[in-house]
Amino acid sequence: MKNIIKISTVVCCIGLTVIASCKKGLKDETFSVYDSSKLTSPENGSQAVIGAYAALKDNGGYGYYAGFLYWLYEYPVDVVTTTITSRQGVQLDQLTYDASNSVINDVWVSIFKMISRTNEAEELINNIDYAGKGSTNTIKQQNLGEVRFLRALAYYDATSLWGDVPLILKSSSHFTEADQNPKLAPKAEVEAAMIADLEFAAANLPDAYPANEVARAAKGAATSLLARLYMRRGEWQKAADAAAAVMNKGYDLRTKAEGGLASMFNTNNRSDNEFIFVLKSSNEAGAYGINSNSFGINSTPWDLNRGYGNFPIHLEFYAQFNKNDDRRNLLTGSYQTLYGQTMNVPVEYGGEGGSAPDVVLAKYVYNLKYPHVNNYNYAGFNNVTILRYADILMMRAEALNELNGPTQASIDLINQVRERSNMPGLTLSGYTKETLRDAIFDERNKEFFMEGRRREDLIRWGRSASNGATPLLKFKEKVVPLLRDANTYSNAVDYTVFPYPQNEIQSNTSLSADVNKGRVK
């Protein structure tokens, strides 16, 4: 009995102490010092917006839209190949890349840098009292629309390249511990966020900007990107409607009278209203690595104007063009080399041919959409096209064909694009949904080569042609014949997505080691 009392007393005491220490806790008071935000004027909001735009080229040179993004969009598919000296490029071109490919990593980092900048800008702008500080609420909404458009564009690229990606829509000041190592969000969830961003942007961006505010995203840019997203998702009616919403809104094709498509890529014509959204950059010698892009010097072969010739194009592609097609003039069919010879495409590929010693026969052609003229330095100041009006017409034509099969409406849209480049119009009779689809994709290829569209086109074409069953149908058909070793291609690899970069896997604890299963051979 005594024991029981003793034990009871001891248990009581321990119990009370435990409860008490639970309640009291162990932490003492902590002290910290920080500065409150100085960025409270509308001017700061505007600076944040410009900073977000600047993220499009990351640090200039090859960053993001200034270069590497189009390596991922163009090298793995059938038009553009690479030179033997660029190891990272060859990996992409020959489908032998893996998670440690530095270009894949660079683009990933650039994209999430832009997402981070837009998130920070959004928070900053939200916290600024525009109306109370001499600006207006309309400008505030416009600035929010601009950063949300840019964020959607970054997520568009991210989902196009990787499918599921981390979805971060808040400033780092609101990060929880889990946000430090973000999980992959399903692509559909990311796309829903993009649609919300783009709808907001379309509702709040102006139709146009004053002449001195170049290269800002207008309402048409947001709606166009929405159309592109709906196309990717196979939501044809929404895509057709979004494309229609951009028509008759101050954009048009650069007409034959104005010099046609070929002249639009001349560095003297950088503000044509066919451009809906482009990356602008500077040609000043010091701009390289800050505010320039790498397309000019990489597109031009050495013996034409001392470029690197990093985007050689297969002669088979040149052969697809009719000789009257104005768009063929955007390829180096025939030119005087630095050494006094003429470089011609062989006759069997539709070129002028010729023989030594006066003529050298070309092994590849090069694009002239990013001419490297008037500035012999690395700084390219060509427009990098992101959205242009011809794409709107072609997207609507394709969406209508997927919805209704061949109609005069689709044909008319395609013909606007063809006729501008001296090509006869198509006629409705004789087309089935399938043959018109093929015609549209061939037309798109001729229209948009080296503008970053081909990879997605092949995947979308495959989806449409196989009712969604085999997205890689057309990709395989077009790419395999051009591989140096056809056995490189593996049916076990999903080429619609790239592997997640090794750096990300190593630094983000939410990504497991087998996350790239099925993405690399």
Added chain:
Amino acid sequence: MRKIYKITLIIATGLALVAIFLFQDNWFSGLLFPLKIRTVQLVNLPANRLRFKVLVTTNKKAAVYLKYWSRGRKDTLYSDVSKDSLHHTLNITCTIANTDYTFEVIARSKTDSISSNRYPFETKPIYQATPYFTLVSMDPSIQKEMEGKYFLTQILTQPGSMVIINHKGDIVWYEPFKKGVKVTNWTPHHTILSIVGSEKIPSSGGDEIVETDLSGKMVRHFQLGKGGMDKMVHHEVRYDKDGNIYALTFDKKVFDLTKAKGLPRDTVHGDGIVVFNKSGRKIWEWSMLDHLDPLGDPLILKHKKDWVHANSLFKDTDGNFLISYRDLNQVWKVDHKNGKVLWKLGEGGDFALKKDELFYSQHAAYFDSGHHLVMLDNGTKTGITREITFKIDEAGKKAEALSIITLPKNYYTTAKGNAHAMAGNKMLFCLTDPRAFLITNKQGKILWNVQVGGDPYRLEEIDGFLNYKPTDNDHN
């Protein structure tokens, strides 16, 4: 064996009850588990060199405030009090530039009163909108009573500022603006009401009415073209006793001035009165152009751009407005119900005045607590600036100067300025041209003299600037 089970069960139940009891807030748990301060965060405000915020969290709901003092001195200052919360934002609002301070957090609940560790902070030099204020002299006789007095003024050039100085001329609080701060008024809510406008706008005019609290928060903001503010305001903005805001406005009206060799449709610019409610809706308006015939002024063509120039407005206890017209050398009283002019005081007015009671280009006319009319007589006719206190018999239309304080000639100011009665028969002056703040006695002896490095418009003594030490009742 069964017994052991029983006892164990009893103990377990007992402990559970104790736990539940303790985790509730009551006297007993308060005794065992006292109030604690968990975190203290000092927030520097880079836009302001004198003010700080301190964020405090406590383990249970409490009333929290700060005690702070400049190192090595005895004066203790207090922040505002945050009550009945776990998260507290406190403001340090009275400091001097370039000084090291220490603060301590005090937290109180019903049962506890505790303080935190002591933490340092330092104020930075002010290089922004504020010019210097230099104490030239202070008469030993008033030294003691001057301690603890604070004065509100403003810088009307760009960049402008609301400024509070102490009795030694040290800036203890300021709020900078890109535009000029044209006039300020200390409100009963211990906030600062002001007219803000670019330097270009003449006549102490502005296109914004801003009310700022001591933490720097803009608590009210009317802008031209938004809400009810359809005209620019000038010279005066104040709260009335109903909580509405009144101000002078620029107004214009078209007259036929052919008789004065003007146009048949000629625009005359004059002044009006506007009253806004708290949300900025216009609830009353009056224009002098409805009550004065421009053809009565032989020089109307010369004056029509800014006719008669109102420069102060004061709402009397009877609800009627006292308005001062510089160019008429008159002060009017206007009926707030029907807008009629009740009387005019001054040269050519309704009151018989002695010669030395006449005033010229006067400023800042108001009724003091004894209902005497106080004004600064700039004295543009004589070159001597004076303060005049009138005893007014409104019904009998009799006025008599109770006292006149004549300032030395070197304190003459052609325009602007004010005189404000202080306790103990003293008068506070703001004199814009000589850039001086003065306190004199009734005989005009200068007891306090501060030189200003910029252009002030007015100066007033304010009360309630300091937070007093919270009493024991200031807990939850």
